[in-house]
Structure formats: C-alpha cells, structure tokens
Amino acid sequence: MEVFNMILGKHIGESQNFKYHNKCETLKISDLCFADDLLVFSYGNGNSARVIRNALDEFKTVSGLKVSTEKSQIYFSCVKPNMRRIILGILPFDVGKFPFNKSLSFAGRLQLINSFLTFIHVYWASIFQIPIATIKEIEKMCRSFLWANGEKVKGKAKVKWNDICKPKAYGGLGVKNLRKWNDALLAKHVWNVVNNKNYLWVQWKKSMSWTWKRFLEIRKIVRPHIVACVGNGRSTSLWHDWWHPLGILCSIISRRDWVSNGFNDSSLVSDVLVYDTYFWLVDWVDKFPGLKDAPMFCIKPNLRDVVGWRDKDASCVAHIWKERNSRIFSNRRITAEGLIACVENEIRMKLLGLRNKAKLVNDKVYKEVAALDGDGHQLYEEGEFPVED
Known part of the structure; x- marks a missing residue:
C-alpha cells in the first residue's frame, strides 16, 4: 500500500486537473489504508477519477496486483447523476450506500x-x-x-x-x-529482586503476601537464564542458584541428602568454601563426578558475589556482525577459532562486570590469531582492533 500511495502522489503532483475532496484539501489527504484495506478520496469529477485510474493501472503494472471490481465500491456525495455516470465509466465499481459500513478483511x-x-x-x-x-x-x-x-x-x-x-x-x-x-514483562522485576535493588516497586511487592507469592511463580522460568559469579560466596544460594558447572545443584542432589548432612534451603556457597577451596562430602564426590570442579565464573574472594544474564546469543551476533563488516568493508578476516575465542571472552567479561578488560582481552586474541595465520603472514597491524562497548 505504501507503493500505491507513492504512485498516487506522483500522479496527483503531475496532474493539473486533480482536485481534492473538499474535506481533505487542507491536509492534502488522498488516501487512507489499513492492512490491505484502502480508501481513496477525491472531488467528484471525471478528471480526478482519471488520475486515480491511471495510478491503479501503474500499480498493477509494477506489482502485478489487479483491483478486484467485485470487492471494491464507490461512494458519492452530492454528485449529479450525469457526473456519476461519467465517473462510473472511468472507475466501473459498484455504488455503495451510506452510512459507510465496510467490514475489515x-x-x-x-x-x-x-x-x-x-x-x-x-x-x-x-x-x-x-x-x-x-x-x-x-x-x-x-x-x-x-x-x-x-x-x-x-x-x-x-x-x-x-x-x-x-x-x-x-x-x-x-x-x-x-x-x-x-512473564517476560515481570522478568525485568525478577532481575531487580535478584540484584537486591532498592526499588520502591520491589519493597512494595514484598509487603504484599498474595501478590508476592503469585510473582514468585515465574522464578522457574527466569532461573535458567541467570548465573552467579562467585566471590566470597555469601550471597549465592548453594542449592538454588546456578553457579556450578553441573547446573543448579537442587536439581542434581536430592533434598533428603542436604538435610541429612546438615544443610538447608538457606545454605550459601560460603558454607562449603574454606580458604579458596571447596569441601564436599566424599560420598557426594563419588556419586556426582565433577562436583569438585571450580565455579563457572569467579572473582576475587574478598569481593561480593554478582549475578549475570546469560546472553551468549547476543554476544555471538555482535561479534559475527563485526566480522562481517570487517570482511566486506576492510577486506580483513579472522579465523573461526579466533572468533569463538572472542565470543567466549566477551561473555566471561560481561559476567564479571569488567567491560574495559574485555577490550584488552579481545585485542590480544585478535593479535595472536593474526600472528599465527596458516600462511605465516601478519594479517593485522598492531592497534587495529578497537572493541566497542
């Protein structure tokens, strides 16, 4: 419909005989469209009707779409019978009656x-x-x-x-x-709660028991998308937060095993962290291989824990788009392995909250990949890899 609007506007501008409808002349309105429904307005004379017909014919030539005479109607207001016959000879549509009551398609x-x-x-x-x-x-x-x-x-x-x-x-x-x-709209507020933001909305929600219970029902939807970056371990749930490479531990170790060994729902990562070492029961280590692995993401033990949103897809898209532009406009390229390394480092740095460090890491990766090119050539010069925030 935008194409027809442009074609009709062109014909009106080129014609000296087209006359707007008297209620549309001030704003120069010639047509209105909604989806595939179209209304065209003009003064009731033959010259204006010919301009509309010429625009419809050109639109048919350009798009291949023909006007359906069976579904189209023409409405007259205060037009003399002789002029009606002239207009109907130019635009052979059925005559509609007021009040205008056309159903949407x-x-x-x-x-x-x-x-x-x-x-x-x-x-x-x-x-x-x-x-x-x-x-x-x-x-x-x-x-x-x-x-x-x-x-x-x-x-x-x-x-x-x-x-x-x-x-x-x-x-x-x-x-x-x-x-x-x-759920998607409420997820924003779940994020605010997870980050312990002192928003008035968060405090108000917590004070309303019924609303708060209904609100917490979407935790299971949001939880798989949030990961914890462990520092001192004092604000990360041992069982219910995703901080371990195995996943959320409450879905791996049964609740009976927690209680029988002195743990509960309020247990924190700091409860198993002693001098930068994680201590687990021997039976659990044997039963769940990989439990002794370090957290997925960690920072200095004297810093508080932070949470991050899993945005691997966004990082992938950003780096792929950057590499695409580099190849097209600068005739420079990086290997697939180098691109994957950049994405992995970007994700890790975002979760740690160290965006400035991500620039340095990615620059280093680009330079190392360029230096190790299969042909032994230096593809990039030093300092040519700015990383955008």
Missing part, C-alpha cells in the same frame, strides 16, 4: 489485534501476574474477532490459537502469547 483484523487488542493489558501485565481466566477471556475476544468478525459463534476457527501465536518464521501469524508476554 482478515489481514485488517489481524493487524488490529497485533497493534491494539493484545496491548490493552500491557500496563497491568508489567505490574501483576494476570489471572489465567482473564487471559483466556481476552484471547476469546481476539479469537472471535479474527475468525468471526466479533460474533461469538463456535466452529469458525480454522487453526488452533497456540499455532496463531507462533512467530511467522515458524508458521504462525505473530500474535502475542499473552501468558508468555506477561
């Missing part, structure tokens, strides 16, 4: 759902966990509007709603899944 209804109906609840969804019954009622309204134009009848839906909510790349229509959207 399927694409138009889908666009309205994506742009408006599914966003009505966003404000409340970013504060509370919306009850399942409320979400089902909203989805019911969207479903009936999409398939039956708002009529509450059964048997009209042709595809399951879960499939409609899938991304377009996976065969869906890209409609928001309201439950997952609600």
